[in-house]
Amino acid sequence: xxxxxxxxxxxxxxxxxxxxxxxxxxxxxxxxxxxxxxxxxxxxxxxxxxxxxxxxxxxxxxxxxxxxxxxxxxxxxxxxxxxxxxxxxxxxxxxxxxxxxxxxxxxxxxxxxxxxxxxxxxxxxxxxxxxxxxxxxxxxxxxxxxxxxxxxxxxxxxxxxxxxxxxxxxxxxxxxxxxxxxxxxxxxx
Ligand SMILES: Nc1nc2c(ncn2[C@@H]2O[C@H](COP(=O)(O)OP(=O)(O)OP(=O)(O)O)[C@@H](O)[C@H]2O)c(=O)[nH]1
Ligand SMILES: [Mg+2]
Numbered sequence: 001x002x003x004x005x006x007x008x009x010x011x012x013x014x015x016x017x018x019x020x021x022x023x024x025x026x027x028x029x030x031x032x033x034x035x036x037x038x039x040x041x042x043x044x045x046x047x048x049x050x051x052x053x054x055x056x057x058x059x060x061x062x063x064x065x066x067x068x069x070x071x072x073x074x075x076x077x078x079x080x081x082x083x084x085x086x087x088x089x090x091x092x093x094x095x096x097x098x099x100x101x102x103x104x105x106x107x108x109x110x111x112x113x114x115x116x117x118x119x120x121x122x123x124x125x126x127x128x129x130x131x132x133x134x135x136x137x138x139x140x141x142x143x144x145x146x147x148x149x150x151x152x153x154x155x156x157x158x159x160x161x162x163x164x165x166x167x168x169x170x171x172x173x174x175x176x177x178x179x180x181x182x183x184x185x186x187x188x189x
Contacts, residue, residue, distance in 0.1 A: 003044060005067055012061040012094075013059070015098075016101065017061075019063055022070060023070040024070040025071045026070070026071070026105075028072065028073065028109045029078075029109070030078075032057075032080035033053075033080070034113050037049035041175070042173075049074050055077060056082070059076050061094060078091060079120075099128065107137065107188070109137055109184075112158065117158075118162075138168050139172075139184060143174040144176045151172055171183055
């Protein structure tokens with residue numbers, strides 16, 4: 001798919017504050033700081049999404065309209081250590097409400113840090129995806145931080161860990177070198 005146009009269409013801070021569904025809808029989920037907004041910018045080839053080296057940057061559900069037709073949705077990250085109890089509650093309410101109110105959601109791109117194995121928070125997200133029967137693919141981010149050998153090892157280890165979760169497709173990517181970005185885009189739309 002060629003991305004001809006991208007615009008930030010809607011920013012939702014409250015549950016229910018979403019636009020009417022359009023064509024396909026693909027949401028990007030993952031732990032805080034894993035690189036969701038950075039990956040979206042690499043896909044868009046534009047710095048539209050705000051990114052930061054400190055976790056907890058994206059606090060809202062951001063709908064990007066692609067080719068005047070499809071939504072790519074940047075979700076706030078989970079499992080950010082400094083988040084207060086209240087923030088975690090707010091985040092959970094926003095995400096569960098989002099999943100529940102978008103029955104047409106086509107796909108979740110679950111971002112996982114290529115350097116670490118599945119974390120407790122990732123398992124919680126996997127349980128939600130399973131509970132809501134949402135199809136997903138896994139993206140291993142920051143692949144540029146690993147050597148070729150290390151990356152192969154981690155891909156195999158994720159393959160094993162994700163086996164019980166339906167053996168999703170796994171894409172190692174780097175927003176820095178653009179490795180894996182076009183392979184991922186090919187399956188998205
Ligand atoms: N080396 C490298 N750094 C990356 C890559 N992708 C993201 N980063 C860095 O990781 C940090 C977090 O990136 P974000 O895109 O803001 O992360 P996020 O998942 O949107 O975080 P939240 O909005 O807090 O949920 C930034 O410092 C990015 O520059 C990558 O492919 N390679
Ligand atoms: Mg973000």
